Amino acid sequence: MLALLHTSPVHIPVFDALRDVAHPGLALRHHVDAGLLDRARREGPQAVRADVLTVLRRAVADGARAVLCTCSTLGGIAEDAADAAGVPVLRVDRPMAAAAVAAGPRVVVLAALESTLAPTRALLAEEARRAGRPVEVRTRLVDGAWPCFEAGDTDRYAQLVADAADAVTGADAIVLAQASMAPAGRLTATRVPVLASPAPGLAAGARAVRNGRPAVRRAP
Template identity: 60%
Template sequence: MIALLHTSPVHVPVFDALRDRDHPDVELLHTVRVDLLERAVDEGPDAVAPALVDALVDAVGRGATSVLCTCSTLGAIAEASAVAVGVPVLRVDRPMAAVAAGRRRVAVVAALASTVEPTVALIHEEARARAGQQDGLGPAQGPDVHAVVVDGAWERFLAGDRKGYLDAVAAAVDALGDADVIVLAQASMADAVERTRTPVPVLSSPRSGLQGAVAALRAHQRSPRGSTG
């Protein structure tokens, strides 16, 4: 069982559909905590770390053996909680960031400003890993990353205007200039890909993130610790 930590209920049917299509033998346990993102936006992600750990520990207590955090703002905090939680914890945007890290010019599109710094930092982290570097050993010879926050998009999302939200994201993507790849920083943006006209590859996180979580689950099950429960 994979536990998914969401900060919006809109993600539940998206990931259920991806599971049904790609991983029908995997059980998903959804936890929706809108309050965690609201507090993280106001006080910073570190402020919600204890509550986040409690939510994940509860999911593990209900049988989860792997965790996927679908909120990009909280992704780094979630991954850092893996030792306390006791099972693999993956942020949904890591597989996407690993792909983007291999390109020279990366554009990040976000609807929420708090998502920008974690997403950009993750791409640079993956670039260092690709270059065989470690933190503190000098700058990575990685991509040039620039970010755009889509004006008014998050307000549309909060108001339930899904069409307006996706249209605004797609318009922002199509307005971008020089980029080798475009990263949609939030999982809720994924359906905007089909509305874009840009020839530049546009990456979204839900499908690759779930694939990564399933891979982590399989690896955990094969490990001595995982096989003994």
């Protein structure tokens, strides 16, 4: 069984649908704690380290063979807790970051939350070191997007993100830093590859369940 740590319930049907199409038979168990993200935004991700570990251990006690963290702000904290949790713990955006680095050195990161920008930049730098490739990362906060998400206007949220992607120039890849941004990829007109995290992240989680070890490891 794969446990998923979310900070919004909107991710549950997204990952269930991906599982049904690409990984039938994979058992998922969802753990949602919006308070983790709220506190991380106020106090910094390190402030919720102990709480994240508590959630991970609860998931293991419930039978999880691996855990996938779908929150980009907390992904690094979750990964770092893998040894203490006793099972593979993966961040959903790492496979996406690896694909972005492989696409070329010019990567633009779009995010709806400022707290996501620094962890995503650090992740891209890790994957660039792992691949031995140069990377130049530019970031953009999509104005007005997060209030739409919080208000439940996911259509407007996705359109704002798509508009921001279509305005990008001089890039080899566009990274949608948050899993919730994935629907915007279907609305874009840009020829630049627009990368989202849910599908490759879930695939990595499924491999970890089968193999009993992390699908990817952090770069030194």
